[in-house]
Amino acid sequence: MRSQKMQFKKLRTDVLIIGGGTAGCYAAMTIAQNSPDTKVLICEKANIKRSGCLAAGVNALNAYITKGCTPQDYVDYARHDAAGIVRGDLLLTMSENLNSVTAHLEQLGLVILKDENGNYVTRGKRNLKINGAFGFNVNEEIFYSITAKAVIICTGGAAGLYKPNNPGFSRHKMWYPPFNTGAGYAMGIRAGAEMTTFEMRFIALRCKDTIAPTGTLAQGVGAKQINSLGGVYEDKYGLTTSQRVHGTVMENISGRGPCYLKTAGITAQQDDALIKAYLNMAPSQTIKWLESGKMPSEQNVEIEGTEPYIVGGHTASGYWVDTDRETTIHGLFAAGDVAGGCPQKYVTGALAEGRIAALSALKYIAAQSISEISDEKISENFSRAEKFLNNKNSRFSCEQLEEAMQTVMDRYAGGIGTNYRYNDRQLDIADERISQIQTLTDELCAEDMHELMLIYELRERLTVCKTLIAHLRARKETRWHSFAENLDYPQRDDENYLCCINSKLENGRIKIIKRRLIKEGERYEHNDRP
Amino acid sequence: MSIMIDREKCIGCGKCAEVCPGNLIKLDGKAFIRYPKDCWGCTSCVKECKVNAVKFFLGADIGGMGSLVYTRQKGDILTWVIERPDGSVKEIDINRKESNRY
Ligand code: SF4
Numbered sequence: 039m040r041s042q043k044m045q046f047k048k049l050r051t052d053v054l055i056i057g058g059g060t061a062g063c064y065a066a067m068t069i070a071q072n073s074p075d076t077k078v079l080i081c082e083k084a085n086i087k088r089s090g091c092l093a094a095g096v097n098a099l100n101a102y103i104t105k106g107c108t109p110q111d112y113v114d115y116a117r118h119d120a121a122g123i124v125r126g127d128l129l130l131t132m133s134e135n136l137n138s139v140t141a142h143l144e145q146l147g148l149v150i151l152k153d154e155n156g157n158y159v160t161r162g163k164r165n166l167k168i169n170g171a172f173g174f175n176v177n178e179e180i181f182y183s184i185t186a187k188a189v190i191i192c193t194g195g196a197a198g199l200y201k202p203n204n205p206g207f208s209r210h211k212m213w214y215p216p217f218n219t220g221a222g223y224a225m226g227i228r229a230g231a232e233m234t235t236f237e238m239r240f241i242a243l244r245c246k247d248t249i250a251p252t253g254t255l256a257q258g259v260g261a262k263q264i265n266s267l268g269g270v271y272e273d274k275y276g277l278t279t280s281q282r283v284h285g286t287v288m289e290n291i292s293g294r295g296p297c298y299l300k301t302a303g304i305t306a307q308q309d310d311a312l313i314k315a316y317l318n319m320a321p322s323q324t325i326k327w328l329e330s331g332k333m334p335s336e337q338n339v340e341i342e343g344t345e346p347y348i349v350g351g352h353t354a355s356g357y358w359v360d361t362d363r364e365t366t367i368h369g370l371f372a373a374g375d376v377a378g379g380c381p382q383k384y385v386t387g388a389l390a391e392g393r394i395a396a397l398s399a400l401k402y403i404a405a406q407s408i409s410e411i412s413d414e415k416i417s418e419n420f421s422r423a424e425k426f427l428n429n430k431n432s433r434f435s436c437e438q439l440e441e442a443m444q445t446v447m448d449r450y451a452g453g454i455g456t457n458y459r460y461n462d463r464q465l466d467i468a469d470e471r472i473s474q475i476q477t478l479t480d481e482l483c484a485e486d487m488h489e490l491m492l493i494y495e496l497r498e499r500l501t502v503c504k505t506l507i508a509h510l511r512a513r514k515e516t517r518w519h520s521f522a523e524n525l526d527y528p529q530r531d532d533e534n535y536l537c538c539i540n541s542k543l544e545n546g547r548i549k550i551i552k553r554r555l556i557k558e559g560e561r562y563e564h565n566d567r568p
Numbered sequence: 569m570s571i572m573i574d575r576e577k578c579i580g581c582g583k584c585a586e587v588c589p590g591n592l593i594k595l596d597g598k599a600f601i602r603y604p605k606d607c608w609g610c611t612s613c614v615k616e617c618k619v620n621a622v623k624f625f626l627g628a629d630i631g632g633m634g635s636l637v638y639t640r641q642k643g644d645i646l647t648w649v650i651e652r653p654d655g656s657v658k659e660i661d662i663n664r665k666e667s668n669r670y
């Protein structure tokens with residue numbers, strides 16, 4: 039192989055974990071505990087100390103089963119929130135693991151708030167088989183070909199598909215980590231894995247500008263959503279996340295904006311607790327309060343919806359997996375935000391899934407030997423990366439194409455700019471434009487490995503956009519306001535759409551597959567019958 | 569959203585660069601932020617710097633007024649220091665052994 043810019047290295051392992059965030063690290067730990075001889079390799083573009091969603095810290099694990107509640111209650115709650123489109127088998131197996139991983143975290147030194155009694159307080163037919171992955175070093179000029187008996191994918195969800203709330207200097211001040219660019223989804227889509235429920239986008243309701251969480255205000259001090267006339271509007275639209283966002287959009291459209299969380303009138307003690315709580319998880323909000331000179335008790339907190347994300351830890355988008363978290367590609371397991379069908383998993387749910395996927399991978403590799411990656415495949419992938427390093431004089435920069443993608447998605451695929459709404463004609467335009475931008479990325483040039491990473495991140499997001507658009511088109515109903523609001527089909531249609539919308543790339547085309555919902559207690563295995 | 573690095577204070581230990589989830593900080597002997605617009609504002613680098621050379625601020629486009637923020641750690645106490653443009657300073661202590669009340 040003629041290497042111009044990058045060196046080439048081969049690595050070998052038993053289990054390859056792609057993504058060293060919450061789910062990935064916990065999967066690695068599970069394997070180390072259960073099978074110390076198994077070789078594990080974690081690939082991660084950042085330092086695992088701060089990689090993934092939790093770099094900023096997190097103050098709420100969000101998901102554990104409190105006293106008097108059962109794992110089934112949690113399943114019911116998630117099912118209600120998603121208007122029925124969830125996988126009961128995945129939710130139940132995750133819920134059953136929630137408290138033991140929470141207890142384990144505590145053992146490792148995490149402080150968890152408890153009440154005086156010591157209880158946690160509330161708040162297909164497959165012939166595709168994986169034999170490794172390719173990657174490159176983001177700092178040094180090295181390209182890797184990694185062979186593995188099994189791969190666990192834990193790369194998180196996708197941010198930056200849509201134009202963000204603040205497209206200028208603070209474009210990355212977003213809810214979800216801007217560094218999660220859907221790499222795992224894109225790898226799966228390109229490899230022909232089946233994906234599910236991409237159309238259930240996630241939009242968070244956040245404090246304006248700082249994009250800090252609102253749950254702490256709503257649940258912590260009981261702040262209600264009010265419009266600028268002082269009217270409480272949350273009762274009018276409902277309390278699921280999608281309904282809270284929708285209500286805020288509707289109030290704004292009706293001329294009653296801006297919208298707020300009513301904090302005015304809380305006590306000085308509550309002010310103090312909020313200032314500290316936000317320093318822990320979203321310091322920008324505390325700075326905002328201090329800089330404005332007005333505490334939450336003196337001024338209501340303005341709120342807004344974020345741009346849409348694809349994130350399987352909150353909604354149900356991601357890989358279509360069996361109950362053991364194996365994807366439709368043999369030997370490829372998925373956990374955390376990248377795995378579909380199992381919403382509301384949050385931090386502990388990602389740990390629970392990391393454990394389930396790790397144990398399944400261990401079972402799987404017992405009967406596997408390493409199969410080599412063909413030289414042809416290696417050189418194809420190596421040359422593709424090399425080409426960007428050798429390209430000269432690209433007409434567009436990576437940043438310009440990123441902006442183009444985000445603008446198209448914003449205008450034609452239901453971004454903030456259209457109040458999250460779209461119709462079929464707009465989706466057609468979005469699809470065509472995204473394809474055009476995809477071809478433009480071929481000529482991008484990278485000065486160094488960081489820029490090469492940015493090009494790959496852009497291409498991954500474009501791949502995710504294509505699948506997302508196909509899904510938005512396929513669910514011809516409006517089940518979740520804002521998350522998937524198709525103006526051609528404004529009603530919910532249980533007769534035809536109480537099912538999963540799945541997709542798979544076949545011969546360059548995205549094929550839509552409708553699948554029935556799997557219930558808890560069932561053990562779902564892949565076969566090719568919808 | 570971004571950070572500022574005080575190159576006078578920086579001792580070039582590289583910890584901030586190592587920890588940044590976006591690989592946005594580079595070193596040329598001392599640290600500098602190579603991609604300011606790509607900063608997520610997670611404050612990992614701020615907490616990592618032992619000499620308080622990394623400070624964090626809100627962009628003017630999201631209402632920032634120019635305060636600079638850094639942290640100091642002593643045992644379980646994490647102190648947040650907010651330096652306002654008028655020179656006044658506010659310190660807030662957080663005990664890491666206590667979980668949030670909200
Ligand atoms: S952590 Fe602080 S001292 Fe170390 S390189 Fe970064 S800025 Fe400089």
Ligand code: SF4
Pocket residue numbers: 570571587588589590591592593601606607608609610611612613614
């Ligand atoms: S605040 Fe976070 S994203 Fe920004 S430079 Fe520091 S570590 Fe990187």
